[in-house]
Amino acid sequence: MTDGSGPLRVLVVNAGSSSLKLRLVGPRDELLASADPPPVGGDAAQLTRIVAELGAIDAVGHRIVHGGVDFVGPVRIDASVVDRLQALTDLAPLHQPAALAALKAVSAALPSTPAVACFDTAFHATIPPGAATYALPAEWRDRWPIRRFGFHGLSHAYAARRAARLLGRSLEEVRLVTCHLGAGASLAAVSGGLSVDTTMGFTPLDGLMMATRSGSVDPGLVLWLLERSHLSPSQLGEALERKSGLLGLAGTSDMREVLAAEEREARDPDRKNQSGAASLAVAVYLHRLGAGIASMAAAMGGLDGLVFTGGVGENAPSIRARAAEGLTFLGIRLDPEANLGGGDRLIGAADAPVPALVIEAREDLEIAHQVRQLLERERD
Numbered sequence: 001m002t003d004g005s006g007p008l009r010v011l012v013v014n015a016g017s018s019s020l021k022l023r024l025v026g027p028r029d030e031l032l033a034s035a036d037p038p039p040v041g042g043d044a045a046q047l048t049r050i051v052a053e054l055g056a057i058d059a060v061g062h063r064i065v066h067g068g069v070d071f072v073g074p075v076r077i078d079a080s081v082v083d084r085l086q087a088l089t090d091l092a093p094l095h096q097p098a099a100l101a102a103l104k105a106v107s108a109a110l111p112s113t114p115a116v117a118c119f120d121t122a123f124h125a126t127i128p129p130g131a132a133t134y135a136l137p138a139e140w141r142d143r144w145p146i147r148r149f150g151f152h153g154l155s156h157a158y159a160a161r162r163a164a165r166l167l168g169r170s171l172e173e174v175r176l177v178t179c180h181l182g183a184g185a186s187l188a189a190v191s192g193g194l195s196v197d198t199t200m201g202f203t204p205l206d207g208l209m210m211a212t213r214s215g216s217v218d219p220g221l222v223l224w225l226l227e228r229s230h231l232s233p234s235q236l237g238e239a240l241e242r243k244s245g246l247l248g249l250a251g252t253s254d255m256r257e258v259l260a261a262e263e264r265e266a267r268d269p270d271r272k273n274q275s276g277a278a279s280l281a282v283a284v285y286l287h288r289l290g291a292g293i294a295s296m297a298a299a300m301g302g303l304d305g306l307v308f309t310g311g312v313g314e315n316a317p318s319i320r321a322r323a324a325e326g327l328t329f330l331g332i333r334l335d336p337e338a339n340l341g342g343g344d345r346l347i348g349a350a351d352a353p354v355p356a357l358v359i360e361a362r363e364d365l366e367i368a369h370q371v372r373q374l375l376e377r378e379r380d
Contacts, residue, residue: 067119123153
């Protein structure tokens with residue numbers, strides 16, 4: 001038994017809109033095997049062969065992006081659960097079908113193995129009404145499940161648990177802002193182990209500026225564009241989802257390329273005067289990030305730790321450093337040497353009032369943790 005969880009070998013199935021990742025996690029959270037097969041299509045036999053080659057499997061955990069208002073924690077998968085997940089497709093039209101296809105295929109390959117659905121939205125089900133409610137007409141809210149759902153919950157939950165362990169404190173006694181910064185990006189305010197606020201909303205388009213997503217935009221601007229641009233709603237949605245963010249401002253969605261271009265602009269004043277696109281993109285990114293972190297801290301009435309995770313959060317020390325420069329009023333100061341290191345670690349200055357940390361994003365470990373906890377409760 002580890003961390004209150006049973007010694008099970010859990011196959012974690014993470015189906016994206018255009019990818020499929022299989023990770024076999026051992027009883028001590030060791031990675032036993034992995035595979036990144038093509039997304040589930042017509043050749044289910046291929047996936048069956050791949051799953052068989054991974055080794056002995058005691059349970060399966062599926063990452064499901066959207067649980068709606070019904071699923072607020074992990075749940076054993078059966079036919080009724082699959083039907084309810086199918087009904088939520090319109091809330092996550094890109095990800096839900098892919099997850100359900102993977103679920104069906106893996107269940108066929110492992111028909112007698114217990115399977116559990118783990119949700120990206122579930123961690124944020126604890127957000128209080130004041131933070132979760134949109135000020136919209138009552139008839140809309142009565143008719144549709146309109147609320148701030150939040151996403152990246154599996155990553156935020158793991159980052160918070162891991163950070164508390166590194167700090168040597170109980171998760172229930174700390175207030176953490178977890179920053180999941182990748183192609184998609186969101187923040188969470190985690191107090192007492194529970195999410196009390198987050199930056200993504202009804203959809204993952206809300207909140208921070210991202211690789212290709214705009215983040216928060218004045219809804220009046222969207223209405224203005226619909227009325228005057230002659231764009232259809234689908235064209236506007238495509239622009240906000242896939243042509244905005246870093247890509248829209250700097251011409252590339254890769255933060256490494258944006259930072260390299262920013263350095264070139266700094267060395268060449270003429271280049272910056274002509275464009276300055278990369279410098280502007282970084283400035284907007286940092287402005288949104290700093291404001292978001294401050295608002296998450298305000299939601300908890302203070303801050304006991306700041307956590308960076310995700311591709312950018314883990315691998316862009318200059319973004320962490322410059323974000324921290326604007327957060328000294330919250331007690332954040334980084335140690336420059338620690339900030340340049342690697343692995344899960346504290347990166348705050350030794351005398352800083354509030355510690356800062358970098359945590360590797362491990363949604364697979366969080367899913368395995370949730371699977372073990374649920375199956376152990378069922379055994380009890």
